[in-house]
Amino acid sequence: MAKQLIDYYSHIGKMYVATDCIIFGFDSGELKLLVFKRRVEPNKGLWSLIGSFVEIDEDVDKAASRILKEITGISNVFFEQLMAYGKVERDPGYRCISIAQYALIRIDDYDEKLVESHGAFWYKFEDLPTLALDHNLMVLDGLKRLRRRAKYQPIGFELLPEKFTIPQLQALYEAIYQRKLDSRNFRKKVNSLNVLIKLDEKDKTSSKRGAYLHKFNHENYNKLLLSGFNFEI
Amino acid sequence: MAKQLIDYYSHIGKMYVATDCIIFGFDSGELKLLVFKRRVEPNKGLWSLIGSFVEIDEDVDKAASRILKEITGISNVFFEQLMAYGKVERDPGYRCISIAQYALIRIDDYDEKLVESHGAFWYKFEDLPTLALDHNLMVLDGLKRLRRRAKYQPIGFELLPEKFTIPQLQALYEAIYQRKLDSRNFRKKVNSLNVLIKLDEKDKTSSKRGAYLHKFNHENYNKLLLSGFNFEI
DNA sequence: CATAATAAGCGTATCATGAACATTTATTAT
DNA sequence: ATAATAAATGTTCATGATACGCTTATTATG
Numbered sequence: 001m002a003k004q005l006i007d008y009y010s011h012i013g014k015m016y017v018a019t020d021c022i023i024f025g026f027d028s029g030e031l032k033l034l035v036f037k038r039r040v041e042p043n044k045g046l047w048s049l050i051g052s053f054v055e056i057d058e059d060v061d062k063a064a065s066r067i068l069k070e071i072t073g074i075s076n077v078f079f080e081q082l083m084a085y086g087k088v089e090r091d092p093g094y095r096c097i098s099i100a101q102y103a104l105i106r107i108d109d110y111d112e113k114l115v116e117s118h119g120a121f122w123y124k125f126e127d128l129p130t131l132a133l134d135h136n137l138m139v140l141d142g143l144k145r146l147r148r149r150a151k152y153q154p155i156g157f158e159l160l161p162e163k164f165t166i167p168q169l170q171a172l173y174e175a176i177y178q179r180k181l182d183s184r185n186f187r188k189k190v191n192s193l194n195v196l197i198k199l200d201e202k203d204k205t206s207s208k209r210g211a212y213l214h215k216f217n218h219e220n221y222n223k224l225l226l227s228g229f230n231f232e233i
Numbered sequence: 234m235a236k237q238l239i240d241y242y243s244h245i246g247k248m249y250v251a252t253d254c255i256i257f258g259f260d261s262g263e264l265k266l267l268v269f270k271r272r273v274e275p276n277k278g279l280w281s282l283i284g285s286f287v288e289i290d291e292d293v294d295k296a297a298s299r300i301l302k303e304i305t306g307i308s309n310v311f312f313e314q315l316m317a318y319g320k321v322e323r324d325p326g327y328r329c330i331s332i333a334q335y336a337l338i339r340i341d342d343y344d345e346k347l348v349e350s351h352g353a354f355w356y357k358f359e360d361l362p363t364l365a366l367d368h369n370l371m372v373l374d375g376l377k378r379l380r381r382r383a384k385y386q387p388i389g390f391e392l393l394p395e396k397f398t399i400p401q402l403q404a405l406y407e408a409i410y411q412r413k414l415d416s417r418n419f420r421k422k423v424n425s426l427n428v429l430i431k432l433d434e435k436d437k438t439s440s441k442r443g444a445y446l447h448k449f450n451h452e453n454y455n456k457l458l459l460s461g462f463n464f465e466i
Numbered sequence: 467c468a469t470a471a472t473a474a475g476c477g478t479a480t481c482a483t484g485a486a487c488a489t490t491t492a493t494t495a496t
Numbered sequence: 497a498t499a500a501t502a503a504a505t506g507t508t509c510a511t512g513a514t515a516c517g518c519t520t521a522t523t524a525t526g
Contacts, residue, residue, distance in 0.1 A: 013289030014247035056246030060319025084317040086293025207502040208493040440473040441522040
């Protein structure tokens with residue numbers, strides 16, 4: 001059988017396989033994206049998504065975990081595969097397909113020193129420069145997916161700190177959708193989901209009155225997921 | 234620069250890259266899937282999705298087109314990438330990642346002889362056997378995607394012949410969602426979209442009275458897509 | 467030729483959900 | 497004491513989803 005395998009596979013070309021991470025963060029009311037200066041050709045010196053080749057004995061998703069851990073210091077970052085990018089000419093160096101992943105991180109969680117030491121930078125989403133290879137396309141596709149997902153799962157919660165206020169949550173959704181939302185309707189929708197636990201603490205950084213902090217109720221959230229809900233806003 | 238490229242890439246393992254097609258069809262009220270008997274190890278003889286390795290100078294989506302053309306004889310089949318499957322152990326032969334695509338074909342369109350000559354077979358979706366490698370997982374993921382997509386685009390139309398009746402369309406959606414739909418509400422919804430052209434012909438194969446045949450209005454459909462509609466049923 | 471049988475086709479009432487919109491409240495700074 | 501600021505809350509209206517029963521066109525049959 002081993003012989004037959006070799007015969008069958010041997011005329012086929014092998015390729016490089018990479019995975020690139022579209023890392024979304026949220027900070028001071030702005031949606032941000034983590035990028036770094038590419039250190040290798042092609043496109044050396046250009047801003048680029050953070051990625052790596054997939055090792056021959058490594059699962060693709062493990063490779064993404066590894067990259068995310070390396071650059072942010074966090075080991076359980078929320079990420080999910082977007083799709084594979086497989087045009088022949090996408091990388092002018094060698095034939096290389098890339099599997100894009102999009103990740104959401106709580107911007108207060110990450111290890112700032114570590115990020116800086118890799119020459120990485122949180123770019124405001126709107127000001128994003130031209131990125132290496134087909135990375136701008138990946139980012140656009142990633143944002144579309146983030147928007148679509150945010151409608152069916154309160155996925156945005158992943159981008160906020162452990163404790164957060166309703167106005168902060170609203171600002172996040174406004175950043176994701178790039179439009180203003182009505183605060184009364186937003187509150188109503190969020191509360192109707194029963195996935196927030198109101199705490200007795202207030203956050204007074206943005207108003208005199210202060211806004212109540214909330215925690216995420218993971219148990220109710222999981223129940224909700226199973227029953228197939230809708231977070232259209 | 235060439236030298237540097239080689240230095241950089243040379244320590245990385247290359248892999249086989251394949252693409253596998255989840256081909257949905259619809260026939261006599263049943264959702265079906267096109268599979269064939271695998272002719273190579275590993276899993277030789279098992280039913281399998283139809284796939285192929287991606288050539289070194291071939292785009293991934295071109296490879297999928299090629300496969301679909303080869304097996305069905307149709308050259309503009311609707312298909313879309315699902316995602317990449319990249320577990321190390323997914324193929325016990327060699328390290329090989331696969332990019333799954335899901336395709337929808339009008340079952341009356343395809344070239345029956347050609348399909349048979351490849352040893353392919355339209356399996357009823359519910360009766361699907363164990364497939365090779367991780368193909369059952371791909372199929373499940375593909376169905377989920379099909380269902381999700383069918384809510385936002387009348388994607389199901391792709392699975393019907395040029396001319397079809399409303400009851401046929403309803404049966405298709407019932408097959409996709411595996412539940413009965415109310416015919417009055419279904420009609421109302423479909424008609425409100427203004428994407429069907431009612432013809433003067435009737436199809437009498439399933440009733441004495443006969444049901445009016447309809448065509449798909451591509452122009453209105455494209456307008457609708459742009460305005461971002463919703464086909465939730 | 468009359469009648470039975472069958473699926474196609476249509477309309478209405480009710481309910482749930484999203485959208486629009488203004489005022490009061492808690493707190494701090496002056 | 498007052499002004500300033502953002503947080504918090506409730507109601508109405510429109511739209512779309514769901515539930516539900518009756519009529520119609522046609523063929524087969526006795």
